Amino acid sequence: xxxxxxxxxxxxxxxxxxxxxxxxxxxxxxxxxxxxxxxxxxxxxxxxxxxxxxxxxxxxxxxxxxxxxxxxxxxxxxxxxxxxxxxxxxxxxxxxxxxxxxxxxxxxxxxxxxxxxxxxxxxxxxxxxxxxxxxxxxxxxxxxxxxxxxxxxxxxxxxxxxxxxxxxxxxxxxxxxxxxxxxxxxxxxxxxxxxxxxxxxxxxxxxxxxxxxxxxxxxxxxxxxxxxxxxxxxxxxxxxxxxxxxxxxxxxxxxxxxxxxxxxxxxxxxxxxxxxxxxxxxxxxxxxxxxxxxxxxxxxxxxxxxxxxxxxxxxxxxxxxxxxxxxxxxxxxxxxxxxxxxxx
Amino acid sequence: xxxxxxxxxxxxxxxxxxxxxxxxxxxxxxxxxxxxxxxxxxxxxxxxxxxxxxxxxxxxxxxxxxxxxxxxxxxxxxxxxxxxxxxxxxxxxxxxxxxxxxxxxxxxxxxxxxxxxxxxxxxxxxxxxxxxxxxxxxxxxxxxxxxxxxxxxxxxxxxxxxxxxxxxxxxxxxxxxxxxxxxxxxxxxxxxxxxxxxxxxxxxxxxxxxxxxxxxxxxxxxxxxxxxxxxxxxxxxxxxxxxxxxxxxxxxxxxxxxxxxxxxxxxxxxxxxxxxxxxxxxxxxxxxxxxxxxxxxxxxxxxxxxxxxxxxxxxxxxxxxxxxxxxxxxxxxxxxxxxxxxxx
Numbered sequence: 160x161x162x163x164x165x166x167x168x169x170x171x172x173x174x175x176x177x178x179x180x181x182x183x184x185x186x187x188x189x190x191x192x193x194x195x196x197x198x199x200x201x202x203x204x205x206x207x208x209x210x211x212x213x214x215x216x217x218x219x220x221x222x223x224x225x226x227x228x229x230x231x232x233x234x235x236x237x238x239x240x241x242x243x244x245x246x247x248x249x250x251x252x253x254x255x256x257x258x259x260x261x262x263x264x265x266x267x268x269x270x271x272x273x274x275x276x277x278x279x280x281x282x283x284x285x286x287x288x289x290x291x292x293x294x295x296x297x298x299x300x301x302x303x304x305x306x307x308x309x310x311x312x313x314x315x316x317x318x319x320x321x322x323x324x325x326x327x328x329x330x331x332x333x334x335x336x337x338x339x340x341x342x343x344x345x346x347x348x349x350x351x352x353x354x355x356x357x358x359x360x361x362x363x364x365x366x367x368x369x370x371x372x373x374x375x376x377x378x379x380x381x382x383x384x385x386x387x388x389x390x391x392x393x394x395x396x397x398x399x400x401x402x403x404x405x406x407x408x409x410x411x412x413x414x415x416x417x418x419x420x421x422x423x424x425x426x427x428x429x430x431x432x433x434x435x436x437x438x439x440x441x442x443x444x445x446x447x448x449x450x451x452x453x454x455x456x457x458x459x460x461x462x463x464x465x466x467x468x469x470x471x472x473x474x475x476x477x478x479x480x481x482x483x484x485x486x487x488x489x490x491x492x493x494x495x496x497x498x499x500x501x502x503x
Numbered sequence: 504x505x506x507x508x509x510x511x512x513x514x515x516x517x518x519x520x521x522x523x524x525x526x527x528x529x530x531x532x533x534x535x536x537x538x539x540x541x542x543x544x545x546x547x548x549x550x551x552x553x554x555x556x557x558x559x560x561x562x563x564x565x566x567x568x569x570x571x572x573x574x575x576x577x578x579x580x581x582x583x584x585x586x587x588x589x590x591x592x593x594x595x596x597x598x599x600x601x602x603x604x605x606x607x608x609x610x611x612x613x614x615x616x617x618x619x620x621x622x623x624x625x626x627x628x629x630x631x632x633x634x635x636x637x638x639x640x641x642x643x644x645x646x647x648x649x650x651x652x653x654x655x656x657x658x659x660x661x662x663x664x665x666x667x668x669x670x671x672x673x674x675x676x677x678x679x680x681x682x683x684x685x686x687x688x689x690x691x692x693x694x695x696x697x698x699x700x701x702x703x704x705x706x707x708x709x710x711x712x713x714x715x716x717x718x719x720x721x722x723x724x725x726x727x728x729x730x731x732x733x734x735x736x737x738x739x740x741x742x743x744x745x746x747x748x749x750x751x752x753x754x755x756x757x758x759x760x761x762x763x764x765x766x767x768x769x770x771x772x773x774x775x776x777x778x779x780x781x782x783x784x785x786x787x788x789x790x791x792x793x794x795x796x797x798x799x800x801x802x803x804x805x806x807x808x809x810x811x812x813x814x815x816x817x818x819x820x821x822x823x824x825x826x827x828x829x830x831x832x833x834x835x836x837x838x839x840x841x842x843x844x845x846x847x
């Protein structure tokens with residue numbers, strides 16, 4: 160069933176996932192298109208962003224940085240929307256906006272969370288390289304990772320929404336980029352299209368040895384967005400003074416219990432101490448006010464000059480969002496995952 | 504046997520310790536007092552500093568930041584010395600200097616590692632509050648911890664060489680200091696003499712609950728110099744944006760193997776991410792050039808005005824160094840541990 164003007168389709172959280180989500184953890188419901196009240200805007204969704212952080216919001220107790228989705232409520236998510244109707248002075252029907260309509264065709268907003276997109280050529284990029292994932296890459300790499308020319312920068316999920324931008328900005332700053340992906344098609348793309356210096360497949364049995372060989376001068380910056388075995392292979396290679404911005408640990412989002420021992424916290428703390436490593440977590444919502452304008456300016460320049468490429472993995476139809484999201488958590492996407500919910 | 508002009512006593516590393524060092528891991532040897540060659544200075548030791556980092560240098564493979572002590576060689580250590588004889592233009596007999604003579608009565612130096620102390624009133628303080636441990640506290644707290652007025656700062660080993668200075672500087676900067684010690688005498692001293700707001704005994708069975716109660720607004724800065732159960736109790740209380748300078752993990756220096764599981768690295772990384780925590784290791788040797796002058800100036804002012812107090816745990820006689828060192832690793836010292844090796 161495609162998007163219509165008469166019905167609102169939405170996916171609600173049906174159950175808190177046990178480990179990797181299943182299609183049954185969300186439920187498709189239909190209902191009337193809501194009516195905007197005083198000061199409200201009615202939005203129609205063109206594109207829905209699917210991002211790993213959403214997995215954390217499906218747990219009964221959500222993460223520190225955002226409220227959990229209640230059972231029976233619509234799954235949240237960033238969206239590109241057309242304004243259908245507006246009782247808000249700043250928006251009029253037909254406007255293209257960045258919003259947070261979630262996994263549904265229609266949503267209401269009081270306007271405070273909307274950003275006008277004007278006549279943006281590729282509006283879905285506002286959900287990817289020009290939006291939250293790209294901004295995450297920019298702040299994490301430049302402000303926290305601080306790569307210097309000649310530094311070795313290691314980035315995992317290196318063809319994903321965040322990783323691909325991290326690696327390309329690192330190259331622009333003169334660093335040597337060792338990329339990590341899952342799969343030969345992604346490996347070829349990372350080398351041939353994104354221009355990374357080395358690209359390894361994390362699923363190779365001797366991945367850790369390959370990484371050591373690929374980093375003969377150690378690792379100066381590790382952009383942490385996966386955790387798990389990749390982090391284990393990176394840790395012994397970190398240089399004195401290394402920086403580790405932490406933007407995600409997707410390998411662990413589906414953990415039901417902590418991994419088996421031994422407890423390596425003392426080992427990690429010892430490495431942090433001896434090598435004077437800085438490990439710093441960040442949540443991108445904290446940084447918009449100070450850094451978003453610089454990000455937009457720089458990204459526009461890099462994309463305009465062809466120095467930075469964005470790749471989208473576009474899925475057609477809201478009904479396919481659950482399967483695409485589960486694939487994202489397994490690394491099956493190839494580029495920024497976006498669902499085309501409705502025609503423009 | 505006291506220090507004499509005729510014989511050099513020295514402790515050499517006899518064996519790599521298995522876990523906590525034993526007195527048999529070092530061996531007292533005697534030999535002739537060495538003769539200074541061209542450009543060399545002969546030093547006589549007045550005070551020897553004993554510090555936790557020395558434990559790491561006793562392992563077969565030393566830490567990243569310093570070479571291991573070879574078997575049969577003298578144990579290393581910072582010292583306050585009188586110059587006995589000099590073939591170096593910058594030093595003359597009788598000069599009081601800060602050096603690295605190690606665990607022995609006499610040593611030679613080429614002068615490059617010596618700092619003139621002039622007619623310092625309390626020369627042993629050059630090994631404590633006015634030296635490496637005090638500087639560690641200063642840089643770690645101010646540059647990395649960055650406490651703001653009203654912040655809750657937690658410091659462990661809070662009557663020790665580093666911790667006592669951390670806590671007192673934090674108080675001077677307007678923070679609320681929650682101190683952790685082992686033993687009632689230290690607890691009284693931390694409250695009554697050092698003026699910390701709360702002081703807990705880490706050996707109390709309900710220590711973690713006490714810490715939670717003592718930090719109703721969470722923890723903004725945790726100065727990590729112990730690790731172990733203290734860190735475990737601190738971690739869930741860290742606030743969004745908390746800073747964790749890591750200067751030591753003494754609780755683990757004697758670990759023979761990693762602690763039993765589960766592996767809590769993902770848990771730690773998840774906390775770092777969600778709470779945007781900065782965990783940063785540092786080794787004080789990196790910071791002398793940029794920050795030592797500011798440290799000396801500030802400390803002189805604070806000590807001069809009585810705003811900052813230094814407490815020394817002084818042991819008499821080089822022969823007692825091994826036992827004192829083992830006690831240090833068990834938290835038995837009360838203040839900066841210094842061995843008075845020879846009379847001035």
